Amino acid sequence: MIRSDASESVVDTTNCDREPIHLPGAIQPHGCLLAFSLKARTLTHWSSHADQWLGVAPRGGESLAEFFTPTAVARLTALADDRPGIVHPLGGPILRTGAPRQAADAAAHVWSDALIVELEEGPPDGRGLAPDNLSLPRRLSLANQHFQASSTPDGLYDAIVREVREISGYDRVMLYRFLKGGHGAVVGEAVDPRFGSFLGLHYPATDIPQQARQLYVLNPIRSIADVNAEPVVLRSVNPLSSPPLDLSFSAFRAVSPIHVEYLQNMGVAASMSISLVIDGELWGLIACHHYSPRVLTFDRRAACEMLGTLAGPYLTTRLDSEAGKLQATRRSLLTEVMHDVASRPDFRDGLRDRAPQLRRVLDADGVVFCRRHDSLPFGQTPSETVVRAIEKRLADHPDAVWSTDVLGEEFPDLAEDLSGVAGCLAVATEASDLSAVIFFRGEYAREVRWAGEPTKVETPTAEGGRLSPRHSFAEWRDTVRGQSIEWSASDLVLASEVRLALIELLSRRAANIARLNDELSRINSDLSSFAYAASHDLREPLRGLNQAIFLLRRELHPAPTPQLEDRLVAIEQLAGRMDDLVGGLLRLARAGSSDLQYDHFQLDEVAREAAEMVLGRPIRSDVDLQIQEGVPVSGDFLCVRELLTNLIDNAIKYNRSDRIAVSIGVEEAANHSAGAGRGAMVFVVEDNGIGIAPELQKDVFQIFRRLHLPGEFGGGTGAGLAIAKKVVERHGGRIWIESGSDGGSKLLFTLSPNPTEDEEIE
Amino acid sequence: MNNSPPTVFVLEDSDLDFELQTLAIRELVPEARIVRASDCCNAPKSFEEIQPSLIVIDVDLPSCNGLAFLEKMRKSQSVSAPVVVFSTSTDASNESRALSAGADQYCVKPVAAAAYLQAVRSFASPYLAVGG
Structure with a gap:
């Protein structure tokens, strides 16, 4: 068949x-074919057994009237002008009387400049359509x-x-x-x-x-x-010159x-x-x-x-x-998934939780969400190498969609890495935190x-x-x-919809993040101007308080009672403490407000200036200060000086050693995976002081957080490490504490962002 | 040259500040005459009558800015008396504005009272030499 x-x-x-195949030059023997020239209406071709139907052997060039009844001739003449390729039934006897086999049925059509008349036997099983x-x-x-x-x-x-x-x-x-x-x-x-x-x-x-x-x-x-009947050849009026008869529409071809x-x-x-x-x-x-x-x-x-x-x-x-x-079923599932992902505060969590449903939208066995540096695979997926190769292929594809159901043929070198996956449908989403989504189908053996x-x-x-x-x-x-099951047209449509939905979600999310960032930086700047204004304005009444105490003491000199003297001293000390605190707050506000002026300088240069501010010049003789030389620093000189001033001040202040030792230098970043990533330079200020208990090491960076009684260790303000942290953070670095080798503290900090860390899908 | 005691004009809204300044000036010249205005609006229109040997101006005042007062004063009057701007502000722009408006000195008010007295004595003494 x-x-x-x-x-x-x-x-x-x-x-x-x-x-x-439309020019076989023969017909099947159960019918008879006569072909006439469309213009002259004279016989050009006939099946070789036509004499059995007509009673006489036809001759080329004979007209319609030689073969057919006048009624049939009239109909044939009329239909000769009709469109080609329409097969007209010609009911009833159409052959001139005398024909030995009156065909029960006949049809005629025009094709290729020929009027083709086909005769066939009557139905052997009655007129109706069997069996009913x-x-x-x-x-x-x-x-x-x-x-x-x-x-x-x-x-x-x-x-x-x-x-x-x-x-x-x-x-x-x-x-x-x-x-x-x-x-x-x-x-x-x-x-x-x-x-x-x-x-x-x-x-x-x-x-x-x-x-x-x-x-x-x-x-x-x-x-x-x-099938087994011998075909009947067609004869033609001029076998050598006339073209073969086109039997495209013939019933007996x-x-x-x-x-x-x-x-x-x-x-x-x-x-x-x-x-x-x-x-x-x-x-x-x-x-x-x-x-x-x-x-x-x-x-x-x-x-x-x-x-x-x-x-x-x-x-x-x-x-x-x-x-x-x-x-429609899959689309409503997609809508549900996207709605849920959009409502989550964390985009990544949403994708993770809804990955199984998203897979079902595309009838996929696995899905991978590609990000700039890594990918999140769910279900049956191939290795990262394959994922990256597909992403690369996708990047070269203008439609942002690429699919195959024979991954092994597309990436013959990666056959080992396919893990039973044979088909993929990848869509590009072109965002840094979601560059592409790739759906996978397992091998369908x-x-x-x-x-x-x-x-x-x-x-x-x-x-x-x-x-x-x-x-x-x-x-x-x-x-x-x-091979996997082929990706259907519907799969491709839905993949495009997944892509558009994700792009919309990503852009909405990006807009949201931008808005939050704006808000945050506004709040930050409000906070720093508040801190500045507050500390500045607090200074005024504080100054007045100091002045009033001074005048009071003059007027009450000498103090009438020892008790009154104690009270006066207490007021003086509290006012002084308040003054220190406000001063610290003011310095912290300043550390966070002015723009950073980046510069390149040497660590020993800035550390020496800072040390002299704390320890006087020349340096106090009871302090051994070691500063590593030849260490380049990039940052705001004044800020870094302020930072080191605070750290040196702490190192000296919280110290009971007879000979205070402070060393300032850099360490290998690799030792500090907790605080810094690869590539960042870690600065260290180490002392032989009283140290800080590990459980308190995080707290000390909070403003006014003091671990000791006000009278101890010369009464620090509690702002020093908060200021240090502020300076470090403004440089994009981190600061942390480790216990020193001989009981003291090690303050470590970096001054540049960690290059290996990315904030991506969150 | 007259031998009458020197006059100091002080534009200062804070009573405590004024008291401390008076204390310091009287330590130098006990008989010194001190004229105070607590705001620009009640400062004299003319210094003709007062003939101050020294003018001390605070910057942050209730209804005006001491520096604006100084600028106006230097423009409209031919007051030759030396002017010291005495303020809590450490803002460098205030200092340069004061000096360019014709102040002879810009001095930051120390927080500690003892230091405050010392500061007033040191900027005032050159202008209040007895018999000067």
Whole structure:
């Protein structure tokens, strides 16, 4: 049934698709063909057995009237002006009286400058359409109702083959659907129980050559009444000069010997094919087989053709509706997922929690969210190497979508890394914290049942290969490996929707972050101006307080009672303490407010200045100060000096050693993974002081957090380390404390952002 | 040259500040005459009558800015008396504005009272030499 006829008995693989199968130069013997020149209406071609139908041998050049009744001549004359390719039925006896075999049925059409008249025998099984003897319109109406009643594609396939079998009476009627790559499969079948089922079998693309497919689009019906009958050659008025007659629309077009052989190998004696054309594309065929010769009347052929035409829109509707339903389900799932992810404060958490649903939207086995430096895999996914290779491929793709169902063929070098994944569908989202989303499908190792081994058999000849059809139609199983289930058009549409939804989410999120940042920097600047204003304004009354105490003390000099003297001292000390605190707050506010002036300088230069500010010049003799030389620093000189001043001040102040030792230098960053990443320079100020207990090491950076009594250690303000932290943070660095080697403290800090740390999906 | 005690004009809103300044000036010249205005609006229009030997101006005043007062005074009157701007502000722009408006000195008010007295004594003494 599948192999179409070819005109020449010898073809090879190079010309197979170019065989002029519409010009066979012969017809099947159950009909008679007469062709007339369209202009002169004189006979140009006739089937060689025409004398059996006409009673006399026709001669080229004879006019219509020599063959047909006056009524028939008038009709033929009229239809000669009609459009080509329309096959007109000519009911009733049309041959002139005296013809030995009055054809019961006849048809005529115009094609390629010829008026072609075809005669055939009457129906052997009565006028009606067996078995229910209904008229054609009622039979078609019934079929239409069946088509309408079938709500799924599978139900419709079944209705189509059953209706065609009812009308045609063939032993087997199959619905054959073309798939990707040109091969096809039997998706519906109605068969006489005496014969085995072909349902689900695949047929290779080569079974139907290209030009046969074109012919199926042009002329939707093709029948072979008896595969084993000897074809009847066409004679022509001028065999040497006249072109071969184009039989594209002929009901009796002869069958190519190769196709005959193909059908014979299958055991088929008669066949008919009806094209299913959707949107100008050959979607499939209704293929009919009979295991004994079978001639269909014009009426029945026409009815089958009508069913094929009728089936087209139903197929479109049912397939679209099925795809639409699936798409609607998946789309609403996508909306739900996106809604949930959008409502989460943390984008990454949202994606992580909803990854399984997002996978289901695309019917995928795994999904990877790609970020600039890493990726978040969920479900079945290949290695990071493969993910990056896909991302690179995606970047070269202008549509922002790239898919394949044979990853192994796309990346043959990475076959080891696929982890059972065979298909991917990648969409680019082009944001730094989500550059792409890649969906994966695992290998779908499936068995394809071929109707015989799907390779052409070439029989070697002297001239090259002689193509012969397949001999065996015994089922032949082939296991497909390395492929996933194909990504459908619906998958691609949904992938685009996933992409757009994520891009929208990302941009909304970016806008949100920008807004929060603005707000934060405004609050920060408000805070620092508040701290500045507050500390500045606090100073005024404090100064007044000091002045009042001074004057009071003068006026009460000498103090009338020791108690009053104690009170005065207490007020003085508290005012002094308050003054220190306000001063500290003011310095902290200043450390956080002015713009940084970046400069390059040496550590020893800034550290020496800071030390002299704390320890006087020359440096106090009870302090051993070590400063490492040749260490370049990049930062705001005054700020760094302020920072070191505070650190040195603390090192000296909280120290009970007889000889105070302070060393300032740098250490290898690798030792400090807790506080700094690779590449950052870690500065260290180490002392031999009283140290800070580990559990308190975080607290000391809070403003006014003092770990000791006010009277101890010369009464620090508690602002020093807060100021130090502020300076470090304004440089993008970090500051932390470690216990020193001999009981003292080690203050460590960096002055530049950690280059390996990224704030990405959060 | 007259031998009458020197006059100091003080533009100062804070009573405590004024008291301390008076204390310091009287330590130098016990008989010194001290004229005070607590705001620009009650400062004299003319110094013709007072004939101060020294003018001390605070910057932050209730209804005006001492520096603006200084600028106006230097423009409109031919007061030759030396002017010291005495303020808590450490802002460098205040200092340069004061000097360019014709102040002879800009002095930051120390927080500690003892230092405060010392500061007043040291900026006032050159102008209040007895018999000067």
